[in-house]
Amino acid sequence: MxxxxxxxxxxxxxxxxxxxxxxxxxxxxxxxxxxxxxxxxxxxxxxxxxxxxxxxxxxxxxxxxxxxxxxxxxxxxxxxxxxxxxxxxxxxxxxxxPLRAASACAASLGVAKFALLSPYIEEVNNPLRRAFAENGISMDVFGSFGEAEESKVVRISQQSVVDAAMKLGADSAVEAVFISCTNLRTFDAIAEIQKRLGKPVLSSNxxxxxxxxxxxxx
Missing domain, CATH: 3.40.1360 (Dna Topoisomerase Vi A Subunit; Chain: A, domain 2)
Structure with a gap:
C-alpha cells in the first residue's frame, strides 16, 4: 500500500x-x-x-x-x-x-446522519459538507475550531476534541460523529467519545x- x-x-x-x-x-x-x-x-x-x-x-x-x-x-x-x-x-x-473512506465506512455501518467536527474555517467546511451530501451523508449538525493554521490544528488538545464531539453528538438528530482532518489527533479520543455517546464515531485517519x-x- x-x-x-x-x-x-x-x-x-x-x-x-x-x-x-x-x-x-x-x-x-x-x-x-x-x-x-x-x-x-x-x-x-x-x-x-x-x-x-x-x-x-x-x-x-x-x-x-x-x-x-x-x-x-x-x-x-x-x-x-x-x-x-x-x-x-x-x-x-x-x-x-478520507472523504471516500468515511463515506464507505458510514455505508458499512448503516448510518447517514452525522455531526461534523472540524478544525477548519467556513470556506473549507462548506465544500466538505457538500461533498458528503453528494455521497448521501447529511451533516446538518456541525461545529468547528475555526483554525486556519496547520501548525495549530495538530496542537488542539484531546480533551477539546472530546468535549466538542460530545456536545455535537448528543443531538438526537444525529446517528454518528465524524471528526475531520488527518492532522487532528483523534486516535485516543474516539473510544472515549463512542463509549460516552453510544453512537459510532469516525475520524479521517x-x-x-x-x-x-x-x-x-x-
Missing part, C-alpha cells in the same frame, strides 16, 4: 503506525507540498502536485491501494480527480482518501486506515 501525506501533517503517520501495527505488508509514504494555512486556494493547489508526490512512491511493484491523506482537499479537488492524478504516475489499482485495509483485502 502507498500513502501520500501532507508536508505539514504531524499526525497521520504515527496514528497509522498504530492502526496498522499488525500489518503483514509495508505502507510506503510520500509527502506532498501543502500550505501553512488551510484555505480553498491552498487545497486546490495540491491537485497539480499529486502526480509528482505519487511518482515518488517506490516502483518495485504495483499498489493494490494508495491513500491520499487530506479530507478537505479531497472535497475541493474531488475524489475521482484525486484518483486520476495519482494514477498518472503510480501503478495503483485504487486510490482512496480511522476511516482512511479502515478503507485501505478493506480495499487491500479484495
Amino acid at each position: 502507498g500513502l501520500i501525506v501532507l508536508q505539514t501533517d504531524e499526525t497521520i503517520e504515527p496514528e497509522f503506525n498504530t492502526y496498522f501495527a499488525d500489518r503483514s505488508c509495508p505502507i510506503y509514504v510520500s509527502r506532498i507540498p501543502s500550505g501553512a494555512e488551510v484555505s480553498k486556494d491552498t487545497l486546490a493547489q495540491m491537485e497539480n502536485a499529486l502526480p509528482m508526490a505519487a511518482d515518488l512512491l517506490p516502483k518495485a511493484r504495483p499498489y493494490r491501494v494508495v491513500g491520499y491523506g487530506c479530507t478537505s482537499a479531497s472535497s475541493v479537488i474531488g475524489s475521482e480527480v484525486v484518483e486520476s492524478m495519482v494514477q498518472r504516475t503510480c501503478d495503483a489499482a485504487v486510490v482512496t482518501n 480511522q476511516s482512511l486506515a479502515w478503507h485501505m485495509r478493506e480495499l487491500n483485502r479484495r
Whole structure:
C-alpha cells in the first residue's frame, strides 16, 4: 500500500503506525507540498502536485491501494480527480482518501446522519459538507475550531476534541460523529467519545486506515 501525506501533517503517520501495527505488508509514504494555512486556494493547489508526490512512491511493484491523506482537499479537488492524478504516475489499482473512506465506512455501518467536527474555517467546511451530501451523508449538525493554521490544528488538545464531539453528538438528530482532518489527533479520543455517546464515531485517519485495509483485502 502507498500513502501520500501532507508536508505539514504531524499526525497521520504515527496514528497509522498504530492502526496498522499488525500489518503483514509495508505502507510506503510520500509527502506532498501543502500550505501553512488551510484555505480553498491552498487545497486546490495540491491537485497539480499529486502526480509528482505519487511518482515518488517506490516502483518495485504495483499498489493494490494508495491513500491520499487530506479530507478537505479531497472535497475541493474531488475524489475521482484525486484518483486520476495519482494514477498518472503510480501503478495503483485504487486510490482512496478520507472523504471516500468515511463515506464507505458510514455505508458499512448503516448510518447517514452525522455531526461534523472540524478544525477548519467556513470556506473549507462548506465544500466538505457538500461533498458528503453528494455521497448521501447529511451533516446538518456541525461545529468547528475555526483554525486556519496547520501548525495549530495538530496542537488542539484531546480533551477539546472530546468535549466538542460530545456536545455535537448528543443531538438526537444525529446517528454518528465524524471528526475531520488527518492532522487532528483523534486516535485516543474516539473510544472515549463512542463509549460516552453510544453512537459510532469516525475520524479521517480511522476511516482512511479502515478503507485501505478493506480495499487491500479484495
